[in-house]
Amino acid sequence: KAGVTQTPRYLIKTRGQQVTLSCSPISGHRSVSWYQQTPGQGLQFLFEYFSETQRNKGNFPGRFSGRQFSNSRSEMNVSTLELGDSALYLCASSFPAERENTGELFFGEGSRLTVL
């Protein structure tokens, strides 16, 4: 069974540009969530999608957005990049907690964004 796939794995952008990251969840998983990982900060929740609907959003500015498609694939977009956006962006998929009381997240390897 294929795991969570994220593309691209690495990318370098300059301030002011925008970036789109992609995530393909494990087959059958309909919940996709995104996290930002930075050294010393751990993982910060960005948003979660289920059936193309954003159900939850973290405390990030509006420059961070996302969407989910009917096949559960998800994208996140960051506009007007700032130096502080440099991070590892992780996507995780799972069954919705309401369906199965597991709630375990399955993570991709992440997209490492460097903003110069």
Add this chain to the structure above:
Amino acid sequence: AQSVSQHNHHVILSEAASLELGCNYSYGGTVNLFWYVQYPGQHLQLLLKYFSGDPLVKGIKGFEAEFIKSKFSFNLRKPSVQWSDTAEYFCATRGGFNKFYFGSGTKLNVKP
């Protein structure tokens, strides 16, 4: 709001030493607690989880954690670490709609 604290940011141990990593959570209601591990160059993976029942939870690779409600703690333990346990460990709790709250992580360095 829920939160998770990990007080050990960097731990260095020799092989065969015992390990205990601290984790405290803030939420006073029903909690779902997790420990994830990130080996160098690999994706985060689940070590163990607690939802209810026996407060002593056993996970993969000989790890275990104890849920102590009165102390709001969920510490991770391993009796004898190996060099291959070198990794970063994250404690987490789950809120609504799969919103997870992660601690800042503990980097474990095991010396051979």
